[in-house]
Amino acid sequence: xxxxxxxxxxxxxxxxFETWLTYAALPLRQRNAQQPPxxxxxxxxxxxxLCQQLALARDRDYSLSLVERLHALVQQGHDLLYGAxxxxxxxxxxxAAGGFARDVRRERWWVLAAxxxxxxPQLTMMLAVHLKPDLAYLILxxxxxxxxxHMYSHEVKNLxxxxxEASTDFQMFGFYIFNNVxxxxxxxxxxxSAGLLTIFALVHNGLxxxxxxxxxxxxxxxENFHSFVIGHSGFEMGAIVLSGAAxxxxxxxxxxxxxxxxxxxxxxxxxxxxxxxCGLAVMLVIAALIEAFWSPLRLAFPIKLGVGSLLILTxxxxxxxxxxxxxx
Amino acid sequence: MLDxxxxxxxxxxxxxQLRPAGLLPRSLAWTIDFLIRMALLLCLIPLxxxxxxxxxxxxxxxxxxLDWFYPVFFEVWRQxxxxxxxxxxxxxxxxxxxxxxxxxxxxxNLLRVADMLPMAxxxxxxxxxxxxxxRRLGDIVAGTLVVYxxxxxxxxxxxxxxxxxxTEPLDRATQRALLxxxxxxxxLTPARQEELASLLPQLSQGSYGPQGAARLLGLASHLIGRxx
Numbered sequence: 001x002x003x004x005x006x007x008x009x010x011x012x013x014x015x016x017f018e019t020w021l022t023y024a025a026l027p028l029r030q031r032n033a034q035q036p037p038x039x040x041x042x043x044x045x046x047x048x049x050l051c052q053q054l055a056l057a058r059d060r061d062y063s064l065s066l067v068e069r070l071h072a073l074v075q076q077g078h079d080l081l082y083g084a085x086x087x088x089x090x091x092x093x094x095x096a097a098g099g100f101a102r103d104v105r106r107e108r109w110w111v112l113a114a115x116x117x118x119x120x121p122q123l124t125m126m127l128a129v130h131l132k133p134d135l136a137y138l139i140l141x142x143x144x145x146x147x148x149x150h151m152y153s154h155e156v157k158n159l160x161x162x163x164x165e166a167s168t169d170f171q172m173f174g175f176y177i178f179n180n181v182x183x184x185x186x187x188x189x190x191x192x193s194a195g196l197l198t199i200f201a202l203v204h205n206g207l208x209x210x211x212x213x214x215x216x217x218x219x220x221x222x223e224n225f226h227s228f229v230i231g232h233s234g235f236e237m238g239a240i241v242l243s244g245a246a247x248x249x250x251x252x253x254x255x256x257x258x259x260x261x262x263x264x265x266x267x268x269x270x271x272x273x274x275x276x277x278c279g280l281a282v283m284l285v286i287a288a289l290i291e292a293f294w295s296p297l298r299l300a301f302p303i304k305l306g307v308g309s310l311l312i313l314t315x316x317x318x319x320x321x322x323x324x325x326x327x328x
Numbered sequence: 329m330l331d332x333x334x335x336x337x338x339x340x341x342x343x344x345q346l347r348p349a350g351l352l353p354r355s356l357a358w359t360i361d362f363l364i365r366m367a368l369l370l371c372l373i374p375l376x377x378x379x380x381x382x383x384x385x386x387x388x389x390x391x392x393x394l395d396w397f398y399p400v401f402f403e404v405w406r407q408x409x410x411x412x413x414x415x416x417x418x419x420x421x422x423x424x425x426x427x428x429x430x431x432x433x434x435x436x437n438l439l440r441v442a443d444m445l446p447m448a449x450x451x452x453x454x455x456x457x458x459x460x461x462x463r464r465l466g467d468i469v470a471g472t473l474v475v476y477x478x479x480x481x482x483x484x485x486x487x488x489x490x491x492x493x494x495t496e497p498l499d500r501a502t503q504r505a506l507l508x509x510x511x512x513x514x515x516l517t518p519a520r521q522e523e524l525a526s527l528l529p530q531l532s533q534g535s536y537g538p539q540g541a542a543r544l545l546g547l548a549s550h551l552i553g554r555x556x
Contacts, residue, residue, distance in 0.1 A: 002553020051340040083427030174385025267471035
């Protein structure tokens with residue numbers, strides 16, 4: 001078949017396909033108002049025909065501009081067909097209902113390693129400062145330490161009062177999100193340095209927490225401190241451990257890519273971890289909500305302790321038991 | 329290979345061609361996006377400062393969202409292109425040619441922090457310059473590419489000339505060359521057309537000047553099947 005006849009045969013189909021492409025690019029409201037050139041279920045078939053016509057045009061050495069035009073049509077059809085996003089709401093719901101817990105259980109050894117890298121230095125530092133208080137100055141300078149001690153040195157007599165205004169609560173909420181989620185994201189992305197930056201972040205944070213906690217205990221502010229942190233610590237520390245685990249896993253893909261090329265191994269690993277990173281970001285948002293709006297309430301210590309323990313147990317129980325029914 | 333074209337085979341066994349974009353257009357696109365983000369944040373300052381301390385929190389939230397999710401939002405919902413990329417005709421696609429989804433887009437933008445190390449996108453710059461398809465670390469990890477978005481070309485109609493049948497069979501390469509010449513004829517000066525035609529004495533068969541070029545166009549007309 002000569003090119004002219006070929007074009008004559010298919011001209012209408014191509015025009016319809018082009019109209020459909022502009023139609024599909026419209027926002028939903030305008031799309032509803034218009035009549036599509038053909039019903040949506042015909043798209044795959046029409047796209048396959050177009051593919052066949054492109055193959056023929058290439059094989060029969062039709063003119064370059066025709067081939068280019070068909071190529072452009074096929075490419076846009078390809079994007080439309082293969083770029084369709086699944087139902088996002090449903091995917092998110094499924095992941096929250098169990099997929100996240102399954103992912104965490106799958107990476108349990110990395111989670112354990114990250115937990116050791118965070119809590120090991122913390123306990124070591126607590127013990128060290130307990131035995132030799134001056135060791136605290138290795139991590140923090142005296143000015144910072146006294147500042148932190150001042151932060152928690154309020155009297156506990158005003159029970160039931162709100163410690164600060166609501167607007168300050170919201171300010172702190174913004175700050176916690178900005179600060180903590182960014183740290184967790186960096187902890188994960190830093191894993192690409194063969195895990196070194198992740199290890200550094202975990203150990204550094206562990207040492208820091210250890211010093212602060214022990215110094216506050218030594219200063220007799222343990223109750224103030226614990227009543228503040230116990231509510232959000234479960235979600236916050238949990239999320240930091242998970243970001244560390246994801247970072248270490250990514251770093252391991254750099255070090256030992258297995259039977260893939262290094263970049264293929266990285267891409268594969270990242271694809272299996274990205275859900276976990278989204279999940280831990282949500283955990284940090286929950287932690288920030290608790291830290292900004294619940295933790296500063298000055299209630300009796302037993303109440304804070306009870307609610308706090310429940311809040312720590314929640315993520316633990318979730319990771320242990322959620323999503324067991326559909327495998328692993 | 330000097331060519332940076334990437335060929336992707338679709339499930340329909342059609343070969344798609346992607347043209348990865350290099351360092352300069354991508355840096356320019358980034359600069360435009362950076363300016364847009366800064367402008368948005370500056371505009372937010374007077375709005376949020378009216379709300380006191382809560383406004384400060386709001387501003388930090390906005391900063392956080394713009395910092396991490398501005399590119400993700402546009403890449404997933406606006407055909408793979410942030411405003412900066414769109415201005416330069418670029419878009420982000422998966423390395424199999426399909427549009428990026430949430431996971432891939434989020435990964436490549438999370439890894440920005442690794443690309444920024446040690447300063448001013450140092451790592452990203454080096455990996456991009458070393459990589460055949462100009463990928464930065466984020467692109468490698470997410471399995472994505474930044475490519476030129478091609479606009480569909482309008483089909484230039486071949487000039488209406490009387491078809492001339494060739495006196496002997498033409499091989500495929502000659503046919504292709506003739507068609508390419510006929511398509512470009514509209515954008516060439518008559519002098520250039522004649523010059524090109526004179527390079528093919530065996531086809532123009534002794535007719536030089538305007539007649540030579542006209543004969544080539546006639547042959548092309550015959551090849552695509554016009555019989556007028």
